[in-house]
Amino acid sequence: MVKTIQKGLLATTAFVGLSAALGASAETLDDVMARRGLTQQDLVAAAKTYTPTGGRDEFIVFSSGGQSGQIMVYGVPSMRILKYVSVFTPEPWQGYGFDEESKAILEAGKVDGRELHWGDTHHPAITETNGDLDGEYLFINDKSAPRVGVISLHDFETQQIVVNPILQSEHGGTFVTPNSEYVIEAAQYPGVLGRGYAPLSQFNEKFRGAVTYWKFDREAGRIDPSKSFSLELPPYSQDLSDAGKLVSDGWSFTNSFCAERYVGGIESGRPPFEAGCSQNDTDYLHIINWRKAEEVYKAGKVTMINDHPVITMETAIAEGLVHLVAEPKSPHGVDVSPDGKFIVVGGKLDTQASVYSFEKIQKAIEEKKFSGVDPYGIPVIAMEDALHTQVPLGLGPLHNQFDSKPCVVYTSLYVDSQVAKWDYCEGKVLDKISIHYNIGHLVAMEGESVNPAGKYLISLNKLAIDRFNPVGPLHPQNHQLIDISGDKMELLYDMPVPLGEPHYATAIAAEKLKPLVRYKYGTNSRTGERHEGAVRPGQERIERDGTNVKVYMTAIRSHFTPEIVEVNEGDTVEFIITNSERAEDETHGFSVSTYDVNLSLEPGKTATAKIVADKPGAFSFYCTEFCSALHLEMTGYLMVKPK
Template identity: 65%
Template sequence: MRSLKRAVLSIGCLFAFAVSAFGQSDLQKIMQERKLTEQDVLAAAKTYQPSGRKDEFIVFSSGGQSGQVIVYGVPSMRIYKYIGVFTPEPWQGYGFDNESKAVLAEGRIHGKDITWGDTHHPNFTEKNGEYVGDYLFINDKANPRVAVINLKDFETTQIVVNPIIKSEHGGSFVTPNTEYVIEASQYAAPLDDLWHPIEEYEAVYRGAVTLWKFDYASGRIDVNKSFSLELPPYMQDLSDAGKGISMGWAFTNSFNSEMYTGGIEKGLPPMEAGMSRNDTDYLHIYNWQILEKLAKDSKNYKIYNNHKVITIEAAVKAGALFLIPESKSPHGVDVTPDGRYIIVGGKLDTHVSVYDFKKIKELIDKKEFASKDPYGIPVLDMKKTLHGQVELGLGPLHSSFDSKDGIVYTSLYVDSQVVRWDYKSLKVLDRINVHYNIGHLDTMEGKSAKPIGKYAIALDKLSIDRFNPIGPLHPQNHQLIDINGAKMDLLYDLPIGLGEPHDVVSIQASKLSPAVTYKMGTNSRTGKQHPAMTLAGQERVERDGKNVKIYMTAVRSHLNPEHIEVQKDDNVTIYLTNLERAQDETHGFAIDNYNVHMSAEPGKTASITFIADREGVFPYYCTEFCSALHLEMFGYLYVKDPNKKYESAKKMQLQTLSPQALETEYQKILATNKATDEVIGSVVKFLTEKGYEKYPKIKEQVVDALDQYSKIKEVKDKADAAYKAKDLNSAILWEYQVWQYLVKTADVGLRAKNNLVRELSTPMSPAATRGEVAYLEGGCNGCHVIGQVSSGPDITGALLRHEKGEEWIFSFIKDPAKHYEEEYVKALINYFNLRMPNQNMKDSEIKDIIEYMKWIDENAGLN
């Protein structure tokens, strides 16, 4: 009761604060118009991230049938990225450039391209059972594959194809120090890739669990050191690895202990009937540390498709494989953070079972078994291994843990609920409805040895009435739940309009350290220097018969070369190196009509190969809006048919300027360049005097600016030479190229200066901070540029231009029209040919803007 009162009081306080901060009438009006309750406002406050504020957690979600991974933040639930994994992703050029095509080619099955995937279970690399944000693994259920994603750049770097199983669901789960990535089969099938009739099901059909060896140093799965364990045809499902007391062991549940094979077309009961007859199915328990030793001796395994498969017989003989009965049709197996307990939910049971590994190990050590299955695997007594069972509701599936000892959250598929309970005392503590039919769920780092909790994410299969109707196919729904209080609180609905996002894993954002740029010339898929890295001055075209190689660079705001000539049916490869050093200056490359695209982040080298099978002229351009001169960043591909005769079109006579007019144009661009260069000189002087090199981010921008500036001399020499030769047309064009380099230098340099000014400025008060936000959101910076006259007067010193500066500024912003006839304002209107519009600022916003203007004046000497 006390906690309830505190919660109500907290909501009331927050509501009162919101009312006072934003104005009672405005907030109440919005709440009334949108039919929002105080609880709604509280939920919004818990998830809202102001512009520039970053999320505490990053979530990686499977993309289901898209074959991709979705990345979003918590608590904001903002989607950040789609990572191409098993299928192409055009924005990042995945599946279009040669380097990513090579990764996708690793996923071919028997030489055949697989153009879709069904991603299911993402998992991080681990150390001591704790999540490490170095790599992410994700499996493909439909085409048994596992992919490795490098979290330095969020790109897929490897795909491995399972050589023996035809489908899987129990992947990709990681052992506590990322020794192995576990992938368990789903539907039993012959391991030898040959035809066998269904009547041979029990004799020939098999399940398996593959242990992919991960080489942390290279960030790749070592296929040659990987192996599998043969399992009975029980339809294996999810897996989890032991830790702590259960270190070295792993657990995979299953359904169809009946080994029923269906035949509805023959008049037999369907699969669903025959596979749920028994009261229990089997939890597989195996020791991977023993298995890896068995894999070193050929007498313990068979070879299928050049892959080692340890036999059931060898595993049983070595004491590495056991079974325990579990509730029928289980779908989740989760090891507790300390490794002591294993939690299993059965879809067709209202209970979850909590197994005690201590009891399991004691029975194994004493060789106390209840029976053996038809394949000779020892079966432990279920009752003797249980810590206990607890009734949660209909359809318990998956569990995830809290930072509080013993607390776990379990999804109920049929009841559409998340239940909080204590797996030690076996008591239910709380439950909350979700919408609808939840599958997986996750708490923050909830499957690790050190779960954080705080939030839970419900992965709901149906959304029905939750969102605007968009046709028969609805988005699926990820719901964010606050689990901090005594009662769970549903905060946010996130529609996912991509595939079937089956499962997620979450990690503290602080544990991720992605690179902001690549080392120059990097092949992002290998992490090594690309052999075709091209630096400035190395651009070239090489021809070897019908093979043409173009070594190209991209930098704001041109591609070099800008003209490429090839012959029809040439095999063309373009290597593109992004020479930028500043972060987020990505350049893309596409040739119109040729279905080619690549993305090159700063420092990256990527390539595309295509047959120039169409005659004509095809523009190519940068696909990323990278600068003010982005539209000018293009060139032409000329494809000429060598078997055709081309008659030259009659050249049109162009009107040219007189020599005097050309001279005037030349002198005008010279003056412009001189003035721009003086601005750059003043910026460089400021940066140098203020010690820019002490600030790494600013130093990076200065280096980038100076790199642009260093290109000017060569171009300027060409302009001067053309002028000396009386070729005024060429001289003017080269001077315009000088101007482009000057503009790019000034652009980066001024950004560096502004950032340095912020570093050196006095801290802002909360009111001044709010004032800056109001200033920017109000569009004031469209006319007023701090430190210089622009479309409107410089606001620096504006408070000092009037006897009662603060009062006058307040009145002028509040109602500009009231001051239009004042002599001072009339002079401004005449000079700028503009009138200050009414931005409808609130009084509180105007007061904050005045505080911001005071801060500007206080730091005016820095500009």
């Protein structure tokens, strides 16, 4: 018996008492509810998220993939996963790290000559125009090695990895300024700038933090390291950051969680890191005038470390670029309100969220009204001279996201496993909802922009425990979709995330994304330019230069040209293949039996599989994408003749 629920009834009929048969041989809605143990509330939630076949989502989320070194892309409200974008980690399906073009990207991500096969992605950020998300490019940081990846949202491929020349650990990235002038990357655990050595006994003198302002060249779609600079900061364990907007445009804000400058050492009888960094009641919010810092950098008032310009603390203090304000101990998120007037800080070990007024901060700076200086001479603004309000929210406030409704902000409460909805203008709690379990970041639709879209909030939970079918001791993570369109928050859906630990995510209206359907013929997708080895059908050829063999090949349903490639044992063979399809979604793959290569050739793309034919034999190559009824026949031979 075919069981169907007639489409349309969910939308047009109140669920109460619905028991009529929905079709000649169909179950009734009541039958289905009884059989699956669903409540009417479940049905409403289902109707809010269910997307019929062929349906599209209103928002697209880019979520960090944590230790996978990838980014996960999914739709809201359906919570359907659409893609993984590999950034710091090879990913064979997309050929990332297996074709020569993408290997060059990963090669640029080597740190001090060390090849890394993973990354710890944390905070994605979409390019902005006048503070609005514009959907052109995406950035993400690697906390483990101080790196930033640049992804083009024209094809959802990683285009660039830059390595920070001075940091050894970072967490406060990536955050963009309102016109994507700079991508902000702040240090986390202090180190010797330039990744040098100094004994821990000289921690206070030699160890430092810093904020790097990576210049983004919008036209090139790349970060330009030659126009980027950093600002030296005290070794306070800098944390998350945010850029000012509108009235606070030109400024950036970076948290820190260890103003104690504590260095661990349980064996010496001292408390462990976590206790040592929580001894004092307050830490520092760093307030940086990046626009002025840019002028100082352009005026050449910098020290070069590893060929990278750094504004020293001494210069920063003399030029008035940096100020501190005390904030409740061990804070985490710092988030600037859509109007740019307020800076909301999560307390982590404080039950309150603190709302700072940019106007008050500016007034204190202008009037030089400081409570003193820190051990490095940076002026400190008294908390009472900068605070707008403090609001008790619950245990473990971490991160904040803004609603489309004025003054409404959502804050994750890690310890309480709740989200608090509150009014940061009036300083009062409006609603709370329990989540499952232990929320870290949260993301509201376009919630970090000057025009938040509201409607949905996603809770990025650190633990799933009993939410899904058990799959062994390592559980998936859990993203919970929450409807925020009404006065009360409503939990709609749980999505297991089996990729890595997602930290932050960012969400954009789907209509703002304009991805390609096909590449311009013969494109090297990693440079965006025409591939020098691209050929048209009829131009295919094999060229030999000593022991280097180049095979200029095309792929189209359902054959490669040429199909037979003869080489000698010991030759280096490059298959430079252009997919000459124009039809949507006609991707071909390419692999050579027993070799570590796989290409993903989307329509119009040219990519290179390079191998050393080190063993004589007859090796089949074949298309790894099921592209047509004759997919199995899309094959050929690499004949390696013995010496």
